[in-house]
Amino acid sequence: MGTTGPASDRPPVEKRRIVRLFRPYRRSLLFVVLLVAGSSLVSLVNPFLIREIMDTALPQGRTGLLSVLALGMIVVSVATSSFNVWQTHASAKVGQSVMHDLRTAVYSHLQRMSLAFFTRTRTGEVQSRIAHDIGGMQVTVTTTTTALVADVTTVVATTSAMVLIDWRLTLASLLMLPGFVWVSRHVGDERRVIVRDRQKQFAELSANVQESLSVSGIMLGHTMGRSRSLTDTFAEQSRRLTAIEVRATTAGLWYQSTIWVVMASMPAVIYWVAGLTASGGQMAVSIGSLVAFTTLQQALFRPAQRLLTIGIDIQSSLELFARIFEYLDLPVDVAEPEHPVEPGVVRGEVCLRGVGFVYAGAERPTLDGVDVRVPAGRSLAIVGGTGSGKTTLSYLIPRLYDPTSGVVTIDGVDVRDLSFGTLAATVGVVSQETYLFHASVAENLRFAKPEATDEELVAAARIAHIHDYLMSLPEGYDTVVGERGYRFSGGEKQRLAIARAILRDPPVLVLDEATSALDTRTEKAVQAAVDAASAGRTTITVAHRLSTIRDADEIVVLERGQVVERGTHEELLALGGHYATLVNRDAQELAAAA
Structure with missing residues (x-):
């Protein structure tokens, strides 16, 4: 094991x-x-x-x-x-x-x-x-x-x-x-x-x-x-x-x-x-x-x-x-800068320039020469097959890893020059593996913002379409979620995680398969809520279900760690390349599930 x-x-x-x-x-x-x-x-x-x-x-x-x-x-x-x-x-x-x-x-x-x-x-x-x-x-x-x-x-x-x-x-x-x-x-x-x-x-x-x-x-x-x-x-x-x-x-x-x-x-x-x-x-x-x-x-x-x-x-x-x-004595490979840059008002422009990444012991790079720019307040979707490097790319923005080569910037500042506190306040992450502590719903939400009021909790939960369900429980927001949140379904945990990220209100939001555990109906409702919450902030979505990213301002297609296509949904479909193949596969899977 x-x-x-x-x-x-x-x-x-x-x-x-x-x-x-x-x-x-x-x-x-x-x-x-x-x-x-x-x-x-x-x-x-x-x-x-x-x-x-x-x-x-x-x-x-x-x-x-x-x-x-x-x-x-x-x-x-x-x-x-x-x-x-x-x-x-x-x-x-x-x-x-x-x-x-x-x-x-x-x-x-x-x-x-x-x-x-x-x-x-x-x-x-x-x-x-x-x-x-x-x-x-x-x-x-x-x-x-x-x-x-x-x-x-x-x-x-x-x-x-x-x-x-x-x-x-x-x-x-x-x-x-x-x-x-x-x-x-x-x-x-x-x-x-x-x-x-x-x-x-x-x-x-x-x-x-x-x-x-x-x-x-x-x-x-x-x-x-x-x-x-x-x-x-x-x-x-x-x-x-x-x-x-x-x-x-x-x-x-x-x-x-x-x-x-x-x-x-x-x-x-x-x-x-x-x-x-x-x-x-x-x-x-x-x-x-x-x-x-x-x-x-x-x-x-x-x-x-x-x-x-x-x-x-x-x-x-x-x-x-x-x-x-x-x-x-373990070396800290992602270290906080000794003299961090303290930015003023964060607009949320995210750029990756020549970014490459190789996992220790890997035979080939997971990312290779990735160039991506997301203007402040715009949305970017990252798609690709399994092992294409989508999730790894999303890890580089909040500095869960540092790139092997190239640079990741927010508003022109290298993320390696930002303090961890500033970076955490700037970039919110909802990962595909939702983690909840063995505590109440309210305590799990306040992990993102300890000083949050009850009204702020409710507002975030409404956006994530989880408030009504919580209120139907005997203890409401005081309900203990159980170890790793196992008293809740996968979709409910995802919505709690989304509410937690929304509560933090970061200028940049990274969603890594954030709706992957939701059924189609709930997914659409939550996606609409997330879209509303994303207004005015930079949103980067790693998607498996392509139906959730059709309206993204730009879609980047990764293949073996490289950007092979980019454009809007309509532009990429017209190319008839990798993205079109992924869309057809997605449609076939949905049809088979139905």
């Missing part, structure tokens, strides 16, 4: 680029760092309090000192908990802000991509990048920074405290750390590969669900008897994803289990070392110091283990960042 977009062979992610994501929140991050450092340092006080309790307060029976030290331990716990609450709130706010920035950046960049990108990329793939990939980074982005600062601070401070108590025991405690680091890097590399496979499989699954469980997909599956086959395909994709998830969960478990065993054994090693260093039955360190040291040791190994885990998480998340940055 199609292929995905960008290639999977990606260059390594620059870690500095990830760090730059946090730059706008550096003050908040500094506050988080101070809270985390404060929490880590305060938590180190307890082992020294324990040492004093065991070496001084208890042996000497000093209950007053014991009470102060015990109260100090409680105060430390309260302070540490308070620090943790504040830093969790602050770090979550920073992390979610970064996630918001990433989601918005990706969505904004994709909005700037040309139609070509979306014709070769499955919608499910795009959705997976925004939902699964960015969502998969959430834990890393929201917690890694604070955990990193907390654990580094704890490791440094704890190690220093351990050295103060006994440097020999400290050295024995740290001997295993290089091995732990090696294990962490090995597991991180393994998990990064797994993450790449998992996200690719997520994208496949999401694309399958988006396509097969849409209204169109369900209708096609049922009518073609492929529901069982589609279920089997989904089950196989889900099975592969399950296997990858199991690999992701179990990767490096034996390595990490070994680490935990070693860590759990370290207190025994410390007691053994302390016993070996005893001289004449007298240990080099006091019992209180030994208990404080083992307490610090456990406090050291926990953050050290988390640091190794963080390293693994960062290694895994690099693949997610790579997939997101890949979309952010």
